[in-house]
Amino acid sequence: MVPRVAIGAIRGGLPFSPSVGVNSCSIYVDVRVPPPMSFVEVEKELKEVVLSQGFGGDVQLYMARRGYEGKNVEPLVAAIKKSHQAIRGKECPPVSTGEISMWRDVNIFNEVGIPSATFGFPRRTEPGFERKVRRHR
Numbered sequence: 001m002v003p004r005v006a007i008g009a010i011r012g013g014l015p016f017s018p019s020v021g022v023n024s025c026s027i028y029v030d031v032r033v034p035p036p037m038s039f040v041e042v043e044k045e046l047k048e049v050v051l052s053q054g055f056g057g058d059v060q061l062y063m064a065r066r067g068y069e070g071k072n073v074e075p076l077v078a079a080i081k082k083s084h085q086a087i088r089g090k091e092c093p094p095v096s097t098g099e100i101s102m103w104r105d106v107n108i109f110n111e112v113g114i115p116s117a118t119f120g121f122p123r124r125t126e127p128g129f130e131r132k133v134r135r136h137r
Helices: 037-053 074-088 107-111 128-133
Strands: 004-012 025-032
Touching: 025 037
Parallel strands: none
Antiparallel strands: 004 025
8 A cells, every 4th residue: 555645735825916925824644544554644744844944834634534444345356357258358457656556446345444446447447548448448
């Protein structure tokens, strides 16, 4: 599982009046944590980082999404592999992108114990991927 941290947006100043100074700036950070990590721990670390810069500041957690590892998915995965083999005539390719980690739409099912797995085209195209898809149409 690949933890993720990304600055999603920075908001500061007044776009309609850039010459007016303002005393605040908001930085929106998207943090995705693996199952054993707590949001309290992440919030504490972010506060420490913000305060260590010497500008003051506040950290507010307003939305949280935990990653989940699917449990009891083996029969489902076996069925997917068998179907892929029957239709494509070859084994499923290995997962090659970091996005196929733990933050998927199936999380809501994994959270409540419903076995679920993700299968399909990669989100990001790899070199030569588009040529391969066009050739098979």
